Amino acid sequence: MSNEYPSTLISNLIASLDLNDYEDIPTGKLVLLDPKTKAPTSSFIELASPEHESRKRIDLARTRRLRAEFANNGKIQQTDPIDDFNEETDYLVAATLGWNLTQGGQPLSFSASAARTLYEDPKKKWLRAQALDGLNKTQLFIKDSAKS
Template sequence: MFDISTISDAPSAVIDITHPVTGVSLGATVTIAGPEHPARRAIEFAKQRKLRAAIQKTGRLELSDPADDALDAIDRLATCTLDWSGISDGGQAVVFSKSAAQKLYANESLGWLRAQLLCAMDERERFIQACAQS
């Protein structure tokens, strides 16, 4: 018989940043809030509420501007970033903060990093932990 309590959602996951072409680890990590983390749930619920309110108001689904969608993705990623290590810019360590994350993720030359982290956020298996059996 399977004991359901042996597996649970992890509140976060540490994502190893890899080179976008070679896949080699770059020695940097980013901690991302898992699907059940309160900060992530809050931003997801706010997005759903906004969409539902717009549908209730007009009676139809209105498509948002792609530029707004891109900004929303950056904000979502910055909100769900809980910490990082090993990230520097021009030889200087970049201290983690939400505003630093927004600035980093908005950098047009770092689309590869943004894509890597957004992809990791959608991989639910990264946010699962085994629990000790009693």
């Protein structure tokens, strides 16, 4: 095998992906999974992408705060786990833009307050975990823009 860079195989793989066929989008639809069977359901949560203003504002503020702490004393301050939970909840609430959830057989109206209540409910940790995981699923925030 030659030391040619990049390899022919890699070149062929790269050549088959047209960057114009995909684009980042500001929101994504996280399909919720049944917490026991892991089967997809018809329920979803609409999440803000990392580039959406609601998430970007919080991410940049957090980065500025951490940089300032490090610049002041050369280390990152240890935080209380309760503060971490509350900060994570604030982030989830800001990143949740809507849903089609039901509770007790009735549609659950979306609001920031309702999102906070769900994400803080100790009996709904599975929902919180899926939403947190969804925020890191980059494929949720990429649209196939290829023309058919």
